[in-house]
Amino acid sequence: MRVYRDDQKFLTFRINALLWAIVGVFVFLAGSFWFVQGVQAEKYRYLSDANALxxxxxxxxxxxxxxxxxxxxxxxxxxxxxxxxxxxxxxxxxxxxxxxxxxxxxxxxxxxxxxxxxxxxxxxxxxxxxxxxxxxxxxxxxxxxxxxxxxxxxxxxxxxxxxxxxxxxxxxxxxxxxxxxxxxxxxxxxxxxxxxxxxxxxxxxxxxxxxxxxxxxxxxxxxxxxxxxxxxxxxxxxxxxxxxxxxxxxxTLDFELQRRAEQYFVENEFVGAAVALDPRNGEVLAMVSSPEFNPNVYTRRFTPETWKQISSNPFKVELNRAIQGLYSPGSVFKTVMAMAGLADGALGPGTTFDCGGSAVFFGRRFRCWRKQGHGPVAVANALKVSCDIFFYNTGARLGIDKIAEYAHNLTFGEISKIDLDGEKAGLVPSTQWAATKQHRKWYPSETISVSVGQGPLIVTPLQVANMMAAIANGGTVYRPHVVRMIEKNSPDGRVQKLQVASEVLHKVTLPPAALQTVKLGLWKVVNEEGGTGGNARVAGLDISGKTGTVQVIAQSGWFSTAGLPFMERDHAWFASYAPKDNPQMVVVVFVEHAGAHGGTDSAPLAKLLYESRFRNQIETARLDLTNPATLEMIKEGKLPVPGQTTKPPAIPDSGLGH
Amino acid sequence: MIRERSFSTLDLNFLGTALVIAAIGCMLIYSATYFSDPGLQTLRKQVLWVGIGITLAMFFLFVDYHVFFDVAPILYGIGVALLVYLLVWGKVTANVKSWIHIGTFQFQPSEFMKIFTALMLAKFFDTYDRAYLDLKSFLRVMLIIGIPVALIIVQPDFGTAATFFPLVAVAMFFGGIRWRVWVVTALIVALLAGAGWAFFLKPYQKDRIVTFLNPDRDPLGKGYQVTQAKIAIGSGGIHGKGFKQGTQAKLEFLPARHTDFIFAVLGEEWGFIGVAIVLALYLFLIVQALQFAKNARDRGGAFLVISLISFFIFHVLINVSMQIGVLPTTGIPLPLISYGGSSTMMFLIAIGLMANVDMRRFVNA
Missing domain, CATH: 3.90.1310.10 (Penicillin-binding protein 2a (Domain 2))
Incomplete structure (x- = not known):
C-alpha cells in the first residue's frame, strides 16, 4: 500500500522546527559573544594590551x-x-x-x-x-x-x-x-x-x-x-x-667504495667521475665527481671572498660530472655497436673484417688507433683489442638510425630519472636530429665517427653505467637511485621504515646469442693477453669491461697526448661489471684529460672497487687449489702461497700503466 | 512574458544581503592582511573570486533550475570523474616520492561537488513523493551522498568530507525516515566505523582522523588559537577598536586571521555590535531561504533550497562557535567572508540557485 503524504504540511512543519532551532542557536551564540565582549571585556582588553601571548x-x-x-x-x-x-x-x-x-x-x-x-x-x-x-x-x-x-x-x-x-x-x-x-x-x-x-x-x-x-x-x-x-x-x-x-x-652509497673512489681521484689529482651501480636493482653504490666541494662552506652565509673563490674555479666544482658532465663515450660505445650489429643481424659472431691500420669510407680515410692494424678480427676480439676498423664497418652496415635506436634503448640520449637534480640527457644523433635540430643533411661519413663513440654523440658517465648494467643483467634498464630507505620518526616514538623499491624503466630485447658474444668480448678485454683492460684484472674474480679513449683535439697522425697541455689531453673511460656470470656491480670510471689510454688511468680504480666489494669471494677463490688458474698464478708468483697473509690492495700511483 | 513575471518575483533583499556579507568579508580580509601583505595580493584575489562568483551566480539564477535538474546526473558524473581523476593523477605525478607519497591533493572539485550533489538529491526528491523513505530509496540517497564523500575520504581529506554531513541530515530529517531505520542505520554506521578503525585504517590515517576530531591535541582545550581568538574578540568590547585598529590581528598573534579565524577580526575591530549585525545578516539569509523552501513550486525546488542552506547553516554555526571555544577548532571557513576561492564561489552559486527557486515559485508563471 502506498502512503502519500500531505506534502506541504509535512515540509512546512519540519522547516518551521528547523527555523526555531536555528533562531535558538543564534540567540545562544549572541549570548556567548555578549559574555566574552561585554562581561569579560576588561580582562581580554588587558591581555590584548599586554600582547600577552x-x-x-x-x-x-x-x-x-x-x-x-x-x-x-x-x-x-x-x-x-x-x-x-x-x-x-x-x-x-x-x-x-x-x-x-x-x-x-x-x-x-x-x-x-x-x-x-x-x-x-x-x-x-x-x-x-x-x-x-x-x-x-x-x-x-x-x-x-x-x-x-x-x-x-x-x-x-x-x-x-x-x-x-x-x-x-x-x-x-x-x-x-x-x-x-x-x-x-x-x-x-x-x-x-x-x-x-x-x-x-x-x-x-x-x-x-x-x-x-x-x-x-x-x-x-x-x-x-x-x-x-x-x-x-x-x-x-x-x-x-x-x-x-x-x-x-x-x-644507497657504500661508504667503503665511495671513500676509495674519492681517494683515487684526489691522490692522482684527476678530474672526472666514477659510478658504481648494482645492476640488479639500480642502486648507486658509489658516485664521485672530481674535483669536489665542501658543503660545509655552503651552509653559511657567503662572504664575498668565498663567492669569488667558488665561482672562479675553472673546474666547476659544483658540477656533478657523473650526471651533468657530457662527454664523447669513445670506444666504450663499441659495446653498443657490437650489441646492435649482432642483434640486428648486420654482424654474425664469425663476421670478420681485416684491419690494416686505416680504411676508406665514403671517400674519406679513417684510421685505427693501432697504426700497424689488427689483421682479420671477429666481433669478440674486436672488442678485446678495440679495433676501430671493425666498428667502422659495423657502423657502415647499420646506418646512423639503427645505431641511434639501439643507443636509445640502452639508455643514451635521455635522462635516467635518477633522484638527483640537474641530470643531463646527452645527445644521440640521427638523420632526424640533423634535419630538425641542425637543418642539414646527415652525412654517412659522420656515421663512421659515431661508430667509435666520437662525433656529436655525447653521454654522461651515469648513462654509460646504466648501459653496462643493462648488458650485465640481460636487458633490464632500472631507474638509478641514491636513496635506499626513509626512516620516519613519529612524535609518539614509532619508527616507520619506507624502503625505496627498484623501478624498471624499460626492457630491451637482447637475443641470447648476441648477448653471449658481446659478454665474451667484454671478458676478453680484461682477462686475455692483449686486451685493453688488463689493468683491471683481479685474480679470482671474472671482471668484464670496455676501455675508451676520447680525442679532445683533432689529430692528424698517431701519437700520444700524454705530454700535451692539460686541456688538450685525451679523456679516459673504463666501463665494466663483475662477476661475469652473475653480475652484482657495474663500475664506470671517467678521467678528464688523462692523457693516457682508458685502460691506464681509469681501469685501476675499477679494480680497486671490485677488490673492495668482492674481498671475501676473491680470497676464497685464491685459496682454491683445485682451480688450475689459481695454481698457474701461484707458480708465476702473481699470487701469494696460501697461508701467507695478503697485503690489502694498495692504491696505485699515477705512473702505473703499460 | 515569463521573463518579466520571473523578474518581478526576484528577491533582491536576499541577494543584497549576500553581497553585503561578501563586502564585509573583503573589508575584514583587508584589515587582517594589509600589515603583513602590503601588496594586498590576498584582498585582490578575494575580490576577483567574488566577482567570478557573482557571474557564476547570475548564470545559476537566470537559467530555470529545472534545467539543472535535467543535467544534474551529467554534472554529478563530471564531479565524480574529476574526483577520481585527482586521485589517479596525484599518484602518477608524485615523481620521486610517488612510492610513499601520502598525498593531500587539491580538493577544489569537492567544493563544486557540493552543489552537484545537492542538485542530484533535489532531483531525487522531486520525483519521490512517498511519506517515508523505504530502505531501497534510503540507500539510493545515501549512495548519492556517499560516492563523493568516499572519494574525498580516500584523498584523504576528512575535513572536507565532513562538510557533506548536512546533506545526510537533510535527507533523513526532511526525506522522512521511520524511527526503526534511524536505529538500524546508527547501528550499522557504528559497526562499520569500529571495524574500519580496527582492521582497515593505516596508522597515519588514524592520525588524520584523530587530528580532525581534535586538531589541537590539547587535553585542556585551552589551545593557542582559541586563546588568541578570545583575546581578540573580548578586547573588542561592545564598540570594537575600529577599522584597522585591531592589534591582535595586525601583530599576527591571531593565527589564520584571514581564513578560519576572520570572525575574531570582526569581533576585535567592530565589537559586539559588529558581531550582532553579521549574525543577524546570516540569520536573515537563513530565514529567507527557509521561506523559499516553504513556498517552492515543487518538492525538487524545496529540497534544493534546504540542501544548499544546510551548508550555510553548518559552516556558520561551526565556524562562529569555534571562535570562542564553544566547539573545537576545525578548518571550516565562514561562508562568503573567509578568504578562499572555491568556497566563496560555491556559496555564491548556492545563493543564485536558492533565489532561482524562489523566483520561479508560481506554477503559472
Missing amino acids: RPVTMPAKRGLILDRTGQNILADNQPAYSLTLDRVVMRPIVKADPTHRAKLIDFLSVVLGIGPQDIEARFAKGKLVPFARPIPVAEDLSMPQVASIQAQSLSFPELNVEPVQRRSYPYGTMSAHVIGFIGEVSEKDLGQHKELKQGDLIGKRGVELMYDEYLRGRDGAQFWEYDSHGRRLAEVVTARQAPVAGDNVYL
Missing part, C-alpha cells in the same frame, strides 16, 4: 643523511647559537629613546666584527619577515660573542641569543655531489612552498634538495606570556606544539 619558534631537527648501513652519518646537525632581533620589543624603546637604534648598531658592529652598513643591510632584509616574528641578525656566534650579548641584555632587551641546530657534513667533501647542501629559502621557494617562512633553511642541491620534504620536519612553537613592556614572563605549557623531527634518509 607570543609564539617562539622551536626549529625542527633536520633529518640525518646516512650511508647504506646507517653506520656513518654523512649529514648531521650541530648545536650553534643564532642572534635574532625582536622588533615588537624594540619599538617602544626607540620611541622613548630615539638614539637607541644607533647605539644598537654600534654595539652589534663591535660584537659581530662587521661594518654598520652590513648590519643595516641585514635589518633591511628582515623587513620581509612579519613584524611579530624576530628577524635573524647573525648565526654561528662564538661563545665570547654570546657572553657579550647576554651581558648587555638589559640595555638591548630586543636581542635574543637562540640555540639552533646547524647542518654539518662530518666528512667534508665526501659524496658532496650526492648529498648536496642546504641554504636560506629564496623568494621563489617561498612562493612555491606555503609552509616555509623567511629565513628558513632548505635543501638546495642533491639529496638535501630532492628529499627536502622528508628531511625538513615541522617546526614547533612555544607560547610565552609577555607583559606590556615586552618582557617574557612564563610559558603557556598547555599550548606548546612540539617540533617534529625530519625523517632520516639512508643512501
Whole structure:
C-alpha cells in the first residue's frame, strides 16, 4: 500500500522546527559573544594590551643523511647559537629613546666584527619577515660573542641569543655531489612552498634538495606570556606544539667504495667521475665527481671572498660530472655497436673484417688507433683489442638510425630519472636530429665517427653505467637511485621504515646469442693477453669491461697526448661489471684529460672497487687449489702461497700503466 | 512574458544581503592582511573570486533550475570523474616520492561537488513523493551522498568530507525516515566505523582522523588559537577598536586571521555590535531561504533550497562557535567572508540557485 503524504504540511512543519532551532542557536551564540565582549571585556582588553601571548619558534631537527648501513652519518646537525632581533620589543624603546637604534648598531658592529652598513643591510632584509616574528641578525656566534650579548641584555632587551641546530657534513667533501647542501629559502621557494617562512633553511642541491620534504620536519612553537613592556614572563605549557623531527634518509652509497673512489681521484689529482651501480636493482653504490666541494662552506652565509673563490674555479666544482658532465663515450660505445650489429643481424659472431691500420669510407680515410692494424678480427676480439676498423664497418652496415635506436634503448640520449637534480640527457644523433635540430643533411661519413663513440654523440658517465648494467643483467634498464630507505620518526616514538623499491624503466630485447658474444668480448678485454683492460684484472674474480679513449683535439697522425697541455689531453673511460656470470656491480670510471689510454688511468680504480666489494669471494677463490688458474698464478708468483697473509690492495700511483 | 513575471518575483533583499556579507568579508580580509601583505595580493584575489562568483551566480539564477535538474546526473558524473581523476593523477605525478607519497591533493572539485550533489538529491526528491523513505530509496540517497564523500575520504581529506554531513541530515530529517531505520542505520554506521578503525585504517590515517576530531591535541582545550581568538574578540568590547585598529590581528598573534579565524577580526575591530549585525545578516539569509523552501513550486525546488542552506547553516554555526571555544577548532571557513576561492564561489552559486527557486515559485508563471 502506498502512503502519500500531505506534502506541504509535512515540509512546512519540519522547516518551521528547523527555523526555531536555528533562531535558538543564534540567540545562544549572541549570548556567548555578549559574555566574552561585554562581561569579560576588561580582562581580554588587558591581555590584548599586554600582547600577552607570543609564539617562539622551536626549529625542527633536520633529518640525518646516512650511508647504506646507517653506520656513518654523512649529514648531521650541530648545536650553534643564532642572534635574532625582536622588533615588537624594540619599538617602544626607540620611541622613548630615539638614539637607541644607533647605539644598537654600534654595539652589534663591535660584537659581530662587521661594518654598520652590513648590519643595516641585514635589518633591511628582515623587513620581509612579519613584524611579530624576530628577524635573524647573525648565526654561528662564538661563545665570547654570546657572553657579550647576554651581558648587555638589559640595555638591548630586543636581542635574543637562540640555540639552533646547524647542518654539518662530518666528512667534508665526501659524496658532496650526492648529498648536496642546504641554504636560506629564496623568494621563489617561498612562493612555491606555503609552509616555509623567511629565513628558513632548505635543501638546495642533491639529496638535501630532492628529499627536502622528508628531511625538513615541522617546526614547533612555544607560547610565552609577555607583559606590556615586552618582557617574557612564563610559558603557556598547555599550548606548546612540539617540533617534529625530519625523517632520516639512508643512501644507497657504500661508504667503503665511495671513500676509495674519492681517494683515487684526489691522490692522482684527476678530474672526472666514477659510478658504481648494482645492476640488479639500480642502486648507486658509489658516485664521485672530481674535483669536489665542501658543503660545509655552503651552509653559511657567503662572504664575498668565498663567492669569488667558488665561482672562479675553472673546474666547476659544483658540477656533478657523473650526471651533468657530457662527454664523447669513445670506444666504450663499441659495446653498443657490437650489441646492435649482432642483434640486428648486420654482424654474425664469425663476421670478420681485416684491419690494416686505416680504411676508406665514403671517400674519406679513417684510421685505427693501432697504426700497424689488427689483421682479420671477429666481433669478440674486436672488442678485446678495440679495433676501430671493425666498428667502422659495423657502423657502415647499420646506418646512423639503427645505431641511434639501439643507443636509445640502452639508455643514451635521455635522462635516467635518477633522484638527483640537474641530470643531463646527452645527445644521440640521427638523420632526424640533423634535419630538425641542425637543418642539414646527415652525412654517412659522420656515421663512421659515431661508430667509435666520437662525433656529436655525447653521454654522461651515469648513462654509460646504466648501459653496462643493462648488458650485465640481460636487458633490464632500472631507474638509478641514491636513496635506499626513509626512516620516519613519529612524535609518539614509532619508527616507520619506507624502503625505496627498484623501478624498471624499460626492457630491451637482447637475443641470447648476441648477448653471449658481446659478454665474451667484454671478458676478453680484461682477462686475455692483449686486451685493453688488463689493468683491471683481479685474480679470482671474472671482471668484464670496455676501455675508451676520447680525442679532445683533432689529430692528424698517431701519437700520444700524454705530454700535451692539460686541456688538450685525451679523456679516459673504463666501463665494466663483475662477476661475469652473475653480475652484482657495474663500475664506470671517467678521467678528464688523462692523457693516457682508458685502460691506464681509469681501469685501476675499477679494480680497486671490485677488490673492495668482492674481498671475501676473491680470497676464497685464491685459496682454491683445485682451480688450475689459481695454481698457474701461484707458480708465476702473481699470487701469494696460501697461508701467507695478503697485503690489502694498495692504491696505485699515477705512473702505473703499460 | 515569463521573463518579466520571473523578474518581478526576484528577491533582491536576499541577494543584497549576500553581497553585503561578501563586502564585509573583503573589508575584514583587508584589515587582517594589509600589515603583513602590503601588496594586498590576498584582498585582490578575494575580490576577483567574488566577482567570478557573482557571474557564476547570475548564470545559476537566470537559467530555470529545472534545467539543472535535467543535467544534474551529467554534472554529478563530471564531479565524480574529476574526483577520481585527482586521485589517479596525484599518484602518477608524485615523481620521486610517488612510492610513499601520502598525498593531500587539491580538493577544489569537492567544493563544486557540493552543489552537484545537492542538485542530484533535489532531483531525487522531486520525483519521490512517498511519506517515508523505504530502505531501497534510503540507500539510493545515501549512495548519492556517499560516492563523493568516499572519494574525498580516500584523498584523504576528512575535513572536507565532513562538510557533506548536512546533506545526510537533510535527507533523513526532511526525506522522512521511520524511527526503526534511524536505529538500524546508527547501528550499522557504528559497526562499520569500529571495524574500519580496527582492521582497515593505516596508522597515519588514524592520525588524520584523530587530528580532525581534535586538531589541537590539547587535553585542556585551552589551545593557542582559541586563546588568541578570545583575546581578540573580548578586547573588542561592545564598540570594537575600529577599522584597522585591531592589534591582535595586525601583530599576527591571531593565527589564520584571514581564513578560519576572520570572525575574531570582526569581533576585535567592530565589537559586539559588529558581531550582532553579521549574525543577524546570516540569520536573515537563513530565514529567507527557509521561506523559499516553504513556498517552492515543487518538492525538487524545496529540497534544493534546504540542501544548499544546510551548508550555510553548518559552516556558520561551526565556524562562529569555534571562535570562542564553544566547539573545537576545525578548518571550516565562514561562508562568503573567509578568504578562499572555491568556497566563496560555491556559496555564491548556492545563493543564485536558492533565489532561482524562489523566483520561479508560481506554477503559472
